[in-house]
Amino acid sequence: MTTDTIRPDLTGTLGEVSAKVEAAMHADLDQSLAGSDDLLREVVSYALFGGGKRIRPFLCVQASRCCGRDDATLYTLAAAIEYLHTATLMHDDVVDHAPLRRGRQTTAKRYSLEDAILAGDWLHTRSLYMVGKLTGVDGLDTFCAATAAMVNGEFVQKRLSGDCRATEEEYFGVIKQKTGNLIASACALGAVYAGAKPAQKEALQQYGQQIGLAFQIVDDLLDYTAREEQTGKEVGNDFKEGKVTLPLIRALAKADVRERDSMARLMQGDRTKPEAQEAIFAAIDRLGGFKSAAETAQKHIDQAMQTLDRLAAEPISNNETVALLRELAGFILVRKK
Amino acid sequence: MTTDTIRPDLTGTLGEVSAKVEAAMHADLDQSLAGSDDLLREVVSYALFGGGKRIRPFLCVQASRCCGRDDATLYTLAAAIEYLHTATLMHDDVVDHAPLRRGRQTTAKRYSLEDAILAGDWLHTRSLYMVGKLTGVDGLDTFCAATAAMVNGEFVQKRLSGDCRATEEEYFGVIKQKTGNLIASACALGAVYAGAKPAQKEALQQYGQQIGLAFQIVDDLLDYTAREEQTGKEVGNDFKEGKVTLPLIRALAKADVRERDSMARLMQGDRTKPEAQEAIFAAIDRLGGFKSAAETAQKHIDQAMQTLDRLAAEPISNNETVALLRELAGFILVRKK
Numbered sequence: 168m169t170t171d172t173i174r175p176d177l178t179g180t181l182g183e184v185s186a187k188v189e190a191a192m193h194a195d196l197d198q199s200l201a202g203s204d205d206l207l208r209e210v211v212s213y214a215l216f217g218g219g220k221r222i223r224p225f226l227c228v229q230a231s232r233c234c235g236r237d238d239a240t241l242y243t244l245a246a247a248i249e250y251l252h253t254a255t256l257m258h259d260d261v262v263d264h265a266p267l268r269r270g271r272q273t274t275a276k277r278y279s280l281e282d283a284i285l286a287g288d289w290l291h292t293r294s295l296y297m298v299g300k301l302t303g304v305d306g307l308d309t310f311c312a313a314t315a316a317m318v319n320g321e322f323v324q325k326r327l328s329g330d331c332r333a334t335e336e337e338y339f340g341v342i343k344q345k346t347g348n349l350i351a352s353a354c355a356l357g358a359v360y361a362g363a364k365p366a367q368k369e370a371l372q373q374y375g376q377q378i379g380l381a382f383q384i385v386d387d388l389l390d391y392t393a394r395e396e397q398t399g400k401e402v403g404n405d406f407k408e409g410k411v412t413l414p415l416i417r418a419l420a421k422a423d424v425r426e427r428d429s430m431a432r433l434m435q436g437d438r439t440k441p442e443a444q445e446a447i448f449a450a451i452d453r454l455g456g457f458k459s460a461a462e463t464a465q466k467h468i469d470q471a472m473q474t475l476d477r478l479a480a481e482p483i484s485n486n487e488t489v490a491l492l493r494e495l496a497g498f499i500l501v502r503k504k
Numbered sequence: 505m506t507t508d509t510i511r512p513d514l515t516g517t518l519g520e521v522s523a524k525v526e527a528a529m530h531a532d533l534d535q536s537l538a539g540s541d542d543l544l545r546e547v548v549s550y551a552l553f554g555g556g557k558r559i560r561p562f563l564c565v566q567a568s569r570c571c572g573r574d575d576a577t578l579y580t581l582a583a584a585i586e587y588l589h590t591a592t593l594m595h596d597d598v599v600d601h602a603p604l605r606r607g608r609q610t611t612a613k614r615y616s617l618e619d620a621i622l623a624g625d626w627l628h629t630r631s632l633y634m635v636g637k638l639t640g641v642d643g644l645d646t647f648c649a650a651t652a653a654m655v656n657g658e659f660v661q662k663r664l665s666g667d668c669r670a671t672e673e674e675y676f677g678v679i680k681q682k683t684g685n686l687i688a689s690a691c692a693l694g695a696v697y698a699g700a701k702p703a704q705k706e707a708l709q710q711y712g713q714q715i716g717l718a719f720q721i722v723d724d725l726l727d728y729t730a731r732e733e734q735t736g737k738e739v740g741n742d743f744k745e746g747k748v749t750l751p752l753i754r755a756l757a758k759a760d761v762r763e764r765d766s767m768a769r770l771m772q773g774d775r776t777k778p779e780a781q782e783a784i785f786a787a788i789d790r791l792g793g794f795k796s797a798a799e800t801a802q803k804h805i806d807q808a809m810q811t812l813d814r815l816a817a818e819p820i821s822n823n824e825t826v827a828l829l830r831e832l833a834g835f836i837l838v839r840k841k
Contacts (some may be wrong), residue, residue, distance in 0.1 A: 205657040258622070261621060279599075284598060288651070288655050289652055289656075291629070292628070293648065295629070295632040296632075304637050307636045311632065312633075315626055317628050321622050322543050325618075376694055
């Protein structure tokens, strides 16, 4: 093997895994939706095949490969993870009244609220069945716990909405539940599928949790700093909806009494006004909130990298795959969409 | 044992099982929602403890008892079935914009659409986890297939909405998927849990399917003939929403061309007008649609009873329990709410 063939190639592997996972999704839908209503199939397909990056299935596949297993069914398991992720996005977009996702209409906008709710339920059920079948009750437990936590995260987030007293601890509780756990589960399920040793599973799950947190912090940063053409979804939504995210929390922590009051007034006022949006952006920027949040994302990526060092030290780990996981962690930090 | 102690007592056993299932639900929620957001717990509890008849958990328990197993965990399995049923009702009520369920506001009305969607997702996930844990992949398969079919049934029903050409076969396809399969699954899961022989499981599942169909036909009849105080939910909704149910299908089959046209015009016109509702009721009544649908419900109950005869002939079946299942089938036919 030349050094060329073992040089990790994130884009290439993402594309390769994505193609295999999409083939597994098509094969599964052909079977599981045989004889079903045409519109159900159309809505499910619209939601699933909309240009997602397939990061979660990729992580599942890499985790399993890393622990030495790579076979056809692995891509079905990875597809199940994408099903659940998609189901939650469909319901989240209903709950958030979001018009856009990945540069096109959300399922609820393109079809209807009813279709998005029900087709989301279909994907949810199918996903859990596949996970139970392929990884047994252990995998099902991990996966269902992540799903239940996602719902709880939404409730906590709603409770904290518009509240400038929301703490950093509460913010991390929410993003762990809403994002970190499912990404960690994707890694854990791959490990369970491969029959990993507990230390390997633990390290992969930890890695997933850390990059998941970084991923969400970057998402929350982009919601303030990106343009819609970049992200393919509406930006500035978090402030409009009263979500108190890390840049704002960090800015508030640096603010004096007068600045705090003025930011709290912006949060409690009419958040749809462009002037309010500009004022909060300027305040966060002046108080270093964006910079501080970006540093924290970097810190979680560093922790993920350290976890990978532990993993690479495990005798049966596949170090080429570990190198790819390292690249992915780096990519999360620099992503612009 | 005196004849008195073996005399089946449906009301008493329903009450006994219901109390045990509710205790299992409380115990499970205490554990699974420990540390969760208070509002999530409140919404889940509101949805679960609203005076449901607990027919599905009852069937699961009786199916297991019938096959010789009755222990504490059985009620947790039965609780999981009620979780899923409740989750589907929560989402159905969102989709149907229903204001009332069991004589009080639906979850979406009492809380919000968002809360009903998300808390429904929570119950869905929890339910599937419990079923997987207690009955393995076999039970999970049966249960997930029923859930997926429910969604498909909703899509088919929507496609047929307002269409007087909807056939009896299509109607039965819809009610089997929307109602029959979950009731059949409740019976099947009880049998799987008890380690039933295939013939027993098959008979119980068949029984569930038949009473499920009768249950839904009666529901569709009551939607035309009952009063809101009776059913605890809005009546006359099916016509308003354009749902073509059995009484209408049977009436259309008896109608001459002129009557058919006039009924089709009512279906395609403004169905919220009281005159339209009175006219369709009168037409169905005159053409014997209600009577004919009631006879078909009776026919399915008869088939359920025959299935029970087969079951009672199985050597290890508990015939006291079989007698209770017989009573339940009779009750479905005469229920007024």
